[in-house]
Amino acid sequence: MFDRDVWQEIFNTIKTNKLRTFLTGFSVGWAIFILVMLLASVNGMQNGFTNQFNDDATNSIFVRPGTTSKAYGGFEAGRRIQLKNDDLEYIKKSFPDDVEYISARYYANATARYKSETGSYSVQATHPDHQAIEKTLVVAGRYVNEADVINKAKVAVIGRKVAEDLFKNEDPLGQFVELNNLPFRVIGIFTDDGDDNAERRIYAPISTYQRIYGNTNDINMIALTYNPTYDLAKALEFSGRLEDLMKRRHKIDPDDQAGLYVFNYAEAFENISSFTAVLKGIGIGVGFLILVAGIVGIGNIMVFTIKERTKEIGVRKALGARPRQIVNLVLLESVFITAISGFVGLLFAWIILAALGPMFQTPAFSNPSVNLSTVVTATIILIVAGVLAGLIPAMKAANVKPIVALSDK
Amino acid sequence: MIEIKDLHKSYKMGSNSLHVLKGINFKVEEGELVAIMGSSGSGKSTLLNILGMLDGADSGEYTLDGVPIKNLSETKAAQYRNKFLGFIFQSFNLINYKSALENVALPLYYQKVPRKERQEKAMQYLDRVGLKPWATHHPSELSGGQKQRVAIARAMAAEPKVLLADEPTGALDSKTSYEVMDLIQKINDEGNTILVVTHEEDIAHMCKRIVHLKDGVIVEDKKIEQVRAGQYV
Numbered sequence: 355m356f357d358r359d360v361w362q363e364i365f366n367t368i369k370t371n372k373l374r375t376f377l378t379g380f381s382v383g384w385a386i387f388i389l390v391m392l393l394a395s396v397n398g399m400q401n402g403f404t405n406q407f408n409d410d411a412t413n414s415i416f417v418r419p420g421t422t423s424k425a426y427g428g429f430e431a432g433r434r435i436q437l438k439n440d441d442l443e444y445i446k447k448s449f450p451d452d453v454e455y456i457s458a459r460y461y462a463n464a465t466a467r468y469k470s471e472t473g474s475y476s477v478q479a480t481h482p483d484h485q486a487i488e489k490t491l492v493v494a495g496r497y498v499n500e501a502d503v504i505n506k507a508k509v510a511v512i513g514r515k516v517a518e519d520l521f522k523n524e525d526p527l528g529q530f531v532e533l534n535n536l537p538f539r540v541i542g543i544f545t546d547d548g549d550d551n552a553e554r555r556i557y558a559p560i561s562t563y564q565r566i567y568g569n570t571n572d573i574n575m576i577a578l579t580y581n582p583t584y585d586l587a588k589a590l591e592f593s594g595r596l597e598d599l600m601k602r603r604h605k606i607d608p609d610d611q612a613g614l615y616v617f618n619y620a621e622a623f624e625n626i627s628s629f630t631a632v633l634k635g636i637g638i639g640v641g642f643l644i645l646v647a648g649i650v651g652i653g654n655i656m657v658f659t660i661k662e663r664t665k666e667i668g669v670r671k672a673l674g675a676r677p678r679q680i681v682n683l684v685l686l687e688s689v690f691i692t693a694i695s696g697f698v699g700l701l702f703a704w705i706i707l708a709a710l711g712p713m714f715q716t717p718a719f720s721n722p723s724v725n726l727s728t729v730v731t732a733t734i735i736l737i738v739a740g741v742l743a744g745l746i747p748a749m750k751a752a753n754v755k756p757i758v759a760l761s762d763k
Numbered sequence: 764m765i766e767i768k769d770l771h772k773s774y775k776m777g778s779n780s781l782h783v784l785k786g787i788n789f790k791v792e793e794g795e796l797v798a799i800m801g802s803s804g805s806g807k808s809t810l811l812n813i814l815g816m817l818d819g820a821d822s823g824e825y826t827l828d829g830v831p832i833k834n835l836s837e838t839k840a841a842q843y844r845n846k847f848l849g850f851i852f853q854s855f856n857l858i859n860y861k862s863a864l865e866n867v868a869l870p871l872y873y874q875k876v877p878r879k880e881r882q883e884k885a886m887q888y889l890d891r892v893g894l895k896p897w898a899t900h901h902p903s904e905l906s907g908g909q910k911q912r913v914a915i916a917r918a919m920a921a922e923p924k925v926l927l928a929d930e931p932t933g934a935l936d937s938k939t940s941y942e943v944m945d946l947i948q949k950i951n952d953e954g955n956t957i958l959v960v961t962h963e964e965d966i967a968h969m970c971k972r973i974v975h976l977k978d979g980v981i982v983e984d985k986k987i988e989q990v991r992a993g994q995y996v
Binding site: 358359362363366370665666669670671672673674675676677678679752755756757 | 865
């Protein structure tokens with residue numbers, strides 16, 4: 355394949371038919387360009403959708419109590435369900451292999467004050483695991499830890515907006531902020547990719563808030579992430595089991611939709627994934643069809659080349675060229691033209707995407723780009739396309755009877 | 764070297780078939796210089812095609828250097844052609860975009876001789892046909908006689924058992940024709956077996972034996988007194 359003579363011949367035919375080669379190469383380059391642009395657009399859409407969700411870990415499940423709508427187990431309908439600390443422990447013990455992170459949430463509102471600045475913020479009292487579940491990005495200090503929970507420490511992790519509002523230019527770390535007139539030490543500041551509202555939030559240890567609010571062990575919600583190695587089916591199966599178990603524990607009719615809500619992100623993701631998968635399929639389909647036109651073009655030029663060189667091929671065969679060598683020559687030329695022009699198209703698409711891609715930042719469409727797998731796929735498609743384009747002409751060439759080289763009287 | 768027994772060949776032309784070779788019996792010893800003569804349609808080209816393994820016979824036997832040539836696959840035929848035969852064509856059939864040297868080296872390439880060795884060998888053969896100074900020239904820069912000499916060097920480069928020349932002087936004027944025949948005679952003097960298809964009497968008489976074909980049969984096969992081409996050059 356890396357034979358100087360073979361390449362010399364390929365370059366020669368390309369050189370003698372510059373315009374023709376360019377025009378056909380263009381069709382393949384154009385096809386690849388469109389294919390990559392389509393895939394990048396789908397990618398952009400996917401990015402847009404994913405951005406709206408990446409506030410939370412994508413493998414998260416939320417368990418929220420409700421009010422029963424059916425009588426069950428001796429209880430009347432309309433019973434309010436209350437989750438307790440025990441429920442958390444129970445889930446932890448029941449699904450040691452399935453649960454990755456788990457945290458309770460206790461919701462409260464607080465009027466926060468620092469010096470003369472005040473503001474009203476929502477407080478979420480959580481366990482340390484909550485940081486991983488919510489993907490909270492602590493930019494200074496630290497998050498709530500085990501010791502805080504055990505000691506029921508009055509500490510707070512405040513959002514970037516909260517810090518801006520209350521502390522202005524001061525460093526909040528180590529300062530005391532009053533939440534409903536109780537002093538909390540600021541131990542960390544966080545940002546959130548989700549939205550600004552999330553940054554107007556304050557996190558505190560769950561135990562601290564449970565004590566402040568009447569020494570209860572009530573919790574408002576349980577958030578957890580499952581084993582990230584799970585695929586969709588396994589994730590849905592797990593949340594199903596979780597729901598069944600929790601309903602049984604709280605004596606809720608298994609068919610009662612209102613008693614307990616188990617929300618699995620995987621379900622929402624499944625919808626988006628299948629939607630973008632369809633779009634991707636359409637993109638590939640359309641791009642591929644255009645590519646077929648390019649392939650036919652290359653095949654066409656190769657047929658012409660072979661026709662022109664029939665005599666030469668005949669002479670070669672008379673001199674002892676085996677059919678395989680002729681086939682190789684034609685295929686290599688075809689792959690070469692296809693690959694080069696395809697890469698030019700790829701390069702163009704890539705340059706345009708690199709230059710313009712970051713400018714798109716809308717919720718539905720953001721940063722369209724090609725990743726390595728797209729490039730690899732395109733390369734493989736190109737080489738296969740080149741082989742396909744050259745196949746028929748190569749067969750034709752291999753079947754040239756050397757006799758034609760002699761019949762020139 | 765070549766042995767042919769009762770060779771038949773016919774071509775289908777629409778509904779009726781044309782019987783071109785009607786039982787040829789023919790033997791060539793090593794070192795012979797044979798002219799195959801005949802008017803057009805006599806079957807001489809068909810015979811050459813079969814001898815050159817470019818076409819198969821319908822029936823009959825063909826043995827080349829003790830190897831029976833029958834039912835060859837394309838690949839096998841290519842191998843045999845490369846090993847046994849050197850072709851010289853009327854229209855030279857050099858490859859335009861290759862230099863004289865590269866043209867001569869081409870059969871060696873198909874023998875998978877390494878590039879360096881190939882070029883050395885090709886240069887030797889170019890030297891033998893007196894075209895060493897022209898090695899880097901392309902065919903378009905050569906005269907007809909020079910082109911045919913390059914073609915002869917190419918045919919010889921693979922050191923074949925038999926050289927097949929199809930009207931080697933057909934496209935040349937008489938002076939260059941004699942030059943080319945002089946070269947062919949010299950190659951024959953070195954012991955190479957050569958078959959020349961021609962319809963020119965003077966060219967045929969520069970061979971050592973003339974086989975006359977007419978309507979698909981050999982009508983005459985005689986040894987002759989060779990006329991040396993060198994005296995005309």
